[in-house]
Amino acid sequence: MNCVIIDDEPLAREGLSSYVREVDFLQLVATCTNPVELIRLLDEHPVDLIFLDIQMPKMNGIDFLKIVQKPPMVIITTAFPSYALEGFQLNVMDYLLKPITFDRFFKAANKAKDYYQLLHKPVGEAAKTAKTEDYFFIKCGSKYEKIFFDDILYVQGMQNYVTIHTRKGKYMTLLYLKNLEENLDRKAFIRVHKSYIVAVSKIEGIEGNEIFIQSDKIPISRNYHDMVIEQVVKNKLWDKIRFS
Secondary structure (H helix, E strand, O other), X not given: OEEEEEOOOHHHHHHHHHHXXXXXXXXXXXXXXXXXXXXXXXXXXXXXXXXXXXXXXXXXXHHHHHXXXXXXXXXXXXXXXXXXXXXXXXXXXXXXXXOOOHHHHHHHHHHHHHHHXXXXXXXXXXXXXXXXXXXXEEEEOOEEEEEEXXXXXXXXXXXXXXXXXXXXXXXXEEOXXXXXXXXXXXXXXXXXXXXXXXXXXXXXXXXXXXXXXXXXXXXXXXHHHHHHHHHHHHHHOOOOOOOO
């Protein structure tokens, strides 16, 4: 993955550069002293991952993330823990506090690599996998959990995490809801809200803007309501008109 380091401190740039050189799947494209330099660089070179400091002259890292449309993956590197919540709300991959150990750096880099590989999975591969496999694995903390597609009730997205609710329990993992959706069978699962995907076969009822699955109520957003009724209810609805 092509990466860029943005930090106004020379020692910090050199330290991160030495870490990058130790990781075989990272290729350092450039180092910058502020985000303004990076904006020009993005127009000239493909960049997959940014190691981004926050407190810098001209523009701080948080402001950069707010104004750049569809930035590459970002790992924040800073001495200030107070920006962590805001950083994760802007979908950063990880938040590293200085001084940064190599072990912590490597863990964050691997997280970015896993996400990069998921994003660049060949077209059609996800559908092929769904047809030939009836399960997948996710990492929950230090444990790899086996999830059967047929056990899934619904999935809830929370920033850069998802919680998968199944008949056996619920599992939280570091993954974007959009990317999980791309790996699910579109006939078996349906997006009903910006934060929810449900298994069509597990829907027990729909009333107003809520879906009932076991004892849970899942909201249907206004933007998805008509599509949900069309896909879930319409062809299965028995009513007086259908039999007249």
